[in-house]
Amino acid sequence: MLRRSQIRENIFKLLFCKEFHEVEDMDNQFELYLNDVEKLLGEEETVFLMDKEVITEKEKNEIIDKVNAVIAKTAMIDDKLNEASVGWKTNRMGKVELTILRLAYYEMMFDDDVPKKVAIDEAVELAKKYGSDMAPSFVNGVLAKVYVEE
Numbered sequence: 656m657l658r659r660s661q662i663r664e665n666i667f668k669l670l671f672c673k674e675f676h677e678v679e680d681m682d683n684q685f686e687l688y689l690n691d692v693e694k695l696l697g698e699e700e701t702v703f704l705m706d707k708e709v710i711t712e713k714e715k716n717e718i719i720d721k722v723n724a725v726i727a728k729t730a731m732i733d734d735k736l737n738e739a740s741v742g743w744k745t746n747r748m749g750k751v752e753l754t755i756l757r758l759a760y761y762e763m764m765f766d767d768d769v770p771k772k773v774a775i776d777e778a779v780e781l782a783k784k785y786g787s788d789m790a791p792s793f794v795n796g797v798l799a800k801v802y803v804e805e
Contacts, residue, residue: 657714660777663758665710667781669722671754678726685719725761732760739800743793751786752794759798771802 657665672684710718725732733745736756745753759778762769775798782790 657710660780662714662718663762663777664781664784665718666721666725667754667758667785669718670725670758671750673722673726674750674754681722681726685722721761721766724765725757728761728765729757732757735760735764735801736797740797743797749787749790752782752790755781755786755790755794756797759794760801763798763801775799775802 669681669685673681736753737744740748748756755778758781759774762774762777763771766774775795778798779791779795782794786794
């Protein structure tokens with residue numbers, strides 16, 4: 656089973672993939688990402704190997720559902736991010752930072768299972784791992800402003 660942060664990281668990767676594919680192609684991207692690994696049949700459910708971790712069918716569905724939920728709200732999320740980010744509209748942001756911000760905003764505003772501060776902390780960690788040197792402070796600044804305004 657994956658940790659919450661691992662599930663979030665996989666959601667981030669699929670959302671990032673969306674930046675390079677049409678929404679209509681995302682089902683195919685889900686399949687490529689989640690199923691193009693060695694499959695094992697467990698006694699109770701199918702499990703998938705991913706980065707030497709095991710992902711259950713339930714986790715796989717959770718990842719896909721959250722990716723689709725964020726995609727469905729992308730226009731609204733981008734409007735809110737444009738209001739919160741000073742001098743950096745979403746069309747000027749790096750794809751990594753924008754994807755992290757979209758996911759974090761979604762978790763802060765629409766996912767009752769994720770406390771807002773946790774969403775911010777996890778976003779900063781993703782920015783440290785995948786973003787530029789300035790990404791963690793940028794992501795933290797934008798999300799802190801969103802947090803204060805809400």
